[in-house]
Amino acid sequence: MSTIKKDTSHINSLENEAIYILREVAAQFEKPVLLFSGGKDSITLVRLAVKAFYPAKIPFPLMHIDTGHNFPETIEFRDKLVKELGLELIVRNVQDSIDEGKVKEESGRYASRNQLQTTTLLDAIEEFKFDACIGGARRDEEKARAKERIFSVRDDFGQWDEKNQRPELFDMLNGQINLGQNVRVFPISNWTELDVWSYIEQENIEIPSIYFAHKRKVFLRDGMIWSAEDEVVYRDDHEEVIEELVRFRTVGDMSCTAAVLSEATTISKVVAEIRESTISERGARIDDKRSEAAMEKRKQQGYF
Amino acid sequence: MEVIKIATAGSVDDGKSTLIGRILYDTKSLTTDKLEAIEKTSKQRGYDYLDFSLATDGLVAEREQGITIDVAHIYFSTAKKSYIIADTPGHVEYTRNMVTGASTSQASIILIDARKGVIEQTNRHFFINNLLRIKDVVVAINKMDLVDYSEDIYNKIKADFTELMSKRDYQDQKITFIPVSALKGDNVVNRSQSMPWYKGQSLLEHFEQLDKADIFNVGTPRFPVQYVIRPKTEEFHDFRGYAGKVYGGELSVGDDILVLPSKTRSKIKDIYFYDQKYQTASRRSSVTITLENDINVSRGDMIVKDGDLPTIDKEFTANVCWMDSKQLVPGAKYVVQHGVNKVLGKVERINHKIHPDYSGIEKNVTELGVNDIASVTFKLNKPIFYDQFKNHRTNGSFILIDTQSNNTVGAGFIQ
Numbered sequence: 001m002s003t004i005k006k007d008t009s010h011i012n013s014l015e016n017e018a019i020y021i022l023r024e025v026a027a028q029f030e031k032p033v034l035l036f037s038g039g040k041d042s043i044t045l046v047r048l049a050v051k052a053f054y055p056a057k058i059p060f061p062l063m064h065i066d067t068g069h070n071f072p073e074t075i076e077f078r079d080k081l082v083k084e085l086g087l088e089l090i091v092r093n094v095q096d097s098i099d100e101g102k103v104k105e106e107s108g109r110y111a112s113r114n115q116l117q118t119t120t121l122l123d124a125i126e127e128f129k130f131d132a133c134i135g136g137a138r139r140d141e142e143k144a145r146a147k148e149r150i151f152s153v154r155d156d157f158g159q160w161d162e163k164n165q166r167p168e169l170f171d172m173l174n175g176q177i178n179l180g181q182n183v184r185v186f187p188i189s190n191w192t193e194l195d196v197w198s199y200i201e202q203e204n205i206e207i208p209s210i211y212f213a214h215k216r217k218v219f220l221r222d223g224m225i226w227s228a229e230d231e232v233v234y235r236d237d238h239e240e241v242i243e244e245l246v247r248f249r250t251v252g253d254m255s256c257t258a259a260v261l262s263e264a265t266t267i268s269k270v271v272a273e274i275r276e277s278t279i280s281e282r283g284a285r286i287d288d289k290r291s292e293a294a295m296e297k298r299k300q301q302g303y304f
Numbered sequence: 305m306e307v308i309k310i311a312t313a314g315s316v317d318d319g320k321s322t323l324i325g326r327i328l329y330d331t332k333s334l335t336t337d338k339l340e341a342i343e344k345t346s347k348q349r350g351y352d353y354l355d356f357s358l359a360t361d362g363l364v365a366e367r368e369q370g371i372t373i374d375v376a377h378i379y380f381s382t383a384k385k386s387y388i389i390a391d392t393p394g395h396v397e398y399t400r401n402m403v404t405g406a407s408t409s410q411a412s413i414i415l416i417d418a419r420k421g422v423i424e425q426t427n428r429h430f431f432i433n434n435l436l437r438i439k440d441v442v443v444a445i446n447k448m449d450l451v452d453y454s455e456d457i458y459n460k461i462k463a464d465f466t467e468l469m470s471k472r473d474y475q476d477q478k479i480t481f482i483p484v485s486a487l488k489g490d491n492v493v494n495r496s497q498s499m500p501w502y503k504g505q506s507l508l509e510h511f512e513q514l515d516k517a518d519i520f521n522v523g524t525p526r527f528p529v530q531y532v533i534r535p536k537t538e539e540f541h542d543f544r545g546y547a548g549k550v551y552g553g554e555l556s557v558g559d560d561i562l563v564l565p566s567k568t569r570s571k572i573k574d575i576y577f578y579d580q581k582y583q584t585a586s587r588r589s590s591v592t593i594t595l596e597n598d599i600n601v602s603r604g605d606m607i608v609k610d611g612d613l614p615t616i617d618k619e620f621t622a623n624v625c626w627m628d629s630k631q632l633v634p635g636a637k638y639v640v641q642h643g644v645n646k647v648l649g650k651v652e653r654i655n656h657k658i659h660p661d662y663s664g665i666e667k668n669v670t671e672l673g674v675n676d677i678a679s680v681t682f683k684l685n686k687p688i689f690y691d692q693f694k695n696h697r698t699n700g701s702f703i704l705i706d707t708q709s710n711n712t713v714g715a716g717f718i719q
Contacts, residue, residue: 019590056535169407176710
């Protein structure tokens with residue numbers, strides 16, 4: 001036995017902070033849920049939650065807002081993880097919201113279901129009366145997210161009032177809310193993309209195969225690489241399909257997630273590649289490029 | 305090395321966002337796409353330089369007004385350390401944001417415009433840094449390029465600031481002066497060629513060489529119980545673990561402890577971090593502790609070393625930074641959240657208010673408005689277990705929650 005040198009590396013201090021936050025959620029809320037997308041950030045969250053409550057099970061369910069545009073590898077991975085850890089998984093489908101006429105599918109070459117997720121999410125929060133939704137958003141991802149709180153209060157309509165946020169001092173998290181409000185919780189707020197990858201490497205966490213370099217049929221548009229293997233990604237006939245060695249840095253809705261050229265077939269190679277990278281992670285997300293304030297607008301409406 | 309969080313404070317147009325943008329640029333932390341966005345917008349606005357403030361001023365309202373209205377967090381790392389900059393607004397009406405940003409920081413940068421020198425706002429920034437007992441403060445005298453890199457002006461500002469320092473309460477605070485030009489990049493990351501008279505380090509060099517002892521306070525160990533873990537599985541049938549974060553010092557297996565408030569004695573049996581057992585839990589580790597005796601411990605209780613007790617009391621006096629538009633008045637009741645513990649508190653009296661220009665105190669105050677800082681005495685419905693803020697940053701601080709709106713309306717530092 002030895003001393004926990006938990007303050008020797010910054011990854012470990014971020015881990016300690018995240019575990020603290022997850023425990024605060026379990027203690028302060030009646031019906032928390034962990035929003036799980038199958039991406040590396042939410043997989044990291046699950047790992048942190050396992051550690052936070054050991055030897056007890058994670059005391060809240062996972063919920064996936066399924067756009068129907070997921071990479072098949074992600075869904076397989078999700079189901080395997082849930083089974084292995086014996087967790088409860090709730091799935092709510094954007095397709096259902098479309099079928100019910102609550103949202104309208106976008107059309108055209110930039111069509112995506114990313115924005116449509118918000119309605120499905122808010123309906124699910126209402127349905128299950130969740131008072132805290134744990135998400136894997138990070139402040140380094142985007143400018144508007146840089147101002148997000150760890151406990152971020154949303155009103156009856158799921159909206160974010162960015163000018164009227166609660167101050168957060170020291171380690172103290174105020175989870176008191178009024179009826180109808182809920183809180184979005186971001187335990188890995190202070191992590192960067194590189195931190196997440198370093199942690200995945202350190203903990204030897206399994207992640208979906210699309211995060212590693214693989215051969216894929218792709219086409220180029222707007223200087224970005226799009227998957228040509230999945231029909232939900234809109235492709236013009238003149239856009240030529242080629243085969244390249246690629247991997248994905250994020251695994252959102254396939255229709256708005258571009259790949260990057262990569263030869264990184266292992267975690268350590270991915271970490272090395274990210275260290276050298278000159279493009280930000282969300283640089284491969286077309287949804288953020290719609291306007292300079294795209295993320296802030298989506299967040300105000302109740303997006304993750 | 306742990307992450308270092310640095311709070312920045314500066315007045316309007318001190319060039320704070322430019323400074324941060326400059327740090328990001330010179331440490332090559334800006335990715336190509338972010339840099340392109342900055343170039344594009346700078347060009348659109350007709351600037352002949354890159355407006356690095358665009359990298360940090362994230363909200364639409366801020367971009368419109370060209371000012372920072374909230375705390376933004378900016379991340380970068382060097383080969384040596386990881387940094388988080390808590391970028392806070394400098395205006396008087398955002399004092400509360402400054403307090404918030406400083407509360408989680410271990411170091412800070414106070415920015416002064418070389419053309420304006422020490423002004424009222426400098427006074428406020430320094431006061432808050434001192435009140436919150438930030439161990440390492442850098443006074444960055446910016447826009448040196450606009451005063452011909454004059455050593456005389458630098459020395460004058462340094463002398464004026466040193467005068468403020470004589471009045472500070474926390475005398476051990478380390479203060480370093482650095483002349484910089486964020487716009488031109490002098491002494492930010494790279495040393496300046498334009499100020500041969502300055503022999504010191506650049507801003508980044510200064511933070512790079514800081515040791516843990518330079519920025520963290522070591523006190524006595526406190527273990528507030530966050531959550532009780534009872535798996536109730538066959539394998540862990542009788543397991544009763546107390547989950548929490550260790551503050552101030554270390555806890556080890558075999559330590560004689562007291563559980564507060566009951567003052568029940570026991571010994572630490574095991575320290576878990578996930579599925580591993582450890583002999584010692586270092587400060588700020590999120591562990592799970594089991595005790596030798598089967599005693600009743602719940603959230604909000606505190607485990608401390610026997611013979612190392614905090615103050616256990618239903619009354620305390622604290623410096624309060626008021627953050628709500630609704631005034632604090634004597635007799636008003638709030639939820640006092642002290643760590644993970646919550647009690648009801650009543651304002652017994654306002655002892656005095658710090659004068660808005662921080663030159664002294666005002667007595668006979670009947671109410672506190674937003675951004676006021678004052679000494680307030682509270683009475684509680686149940687005792688809490690606290691240390692003085694000067695001895696224990698975590699166990700000496702609390703927040704006030706409005707019982708109706710549930711908003712965080714104030715922060716306090718126990719005297």
